[in-house]
Amino acid sequence: LVQLVESGGGSVQAGGTLRLSCAASGYIYSNICMGWFRQAPGGEREAVADLYTGDGSTDYADSVKGRFTISQDNAKNTLYLQMNSLKPEDTAMYYCAAALYVGRSVCRATLPPVRFSRWGQGTQVTVSS
Secondary structure, three states: OOEEEEEOOEEEEOOOOEEEEEEEEOOOOOOOEEEEEEEOOOOOOEEEEEEEOOOOOEEEOOOOOOOEEEEEEHHHOEEEEEEOOOOHHHOEEEEEEEEOOOOHHHOOOOOOHHHOOEEOOOEEEEEEO
């Protein structure tokens, strides 16, 4: 059974920081595309950042470039999202997801949610002004 479990969400003031974690289990955590997505109430699910586990290459949505950092700990099969300089517009439910059959060349923040076959339950991030 493939499982992704997010943690680390919470409420912070604008300018604050949070680090999200996504623990993966049930499959080999190698050479797959992992992504963080977010969805605000009434909004569509949008990509935040992607990481290819084979070589650690990353890509970000323009809205978070320079503020968020996606990373991994292969030994722990865990994906992270370090979020700095948070803004109220970052408020959303954050999800991690795995695209098991996507190669490195297309593992980018433009990869749509439909390409990701495994999802976590989400963790809420709320940023107040």
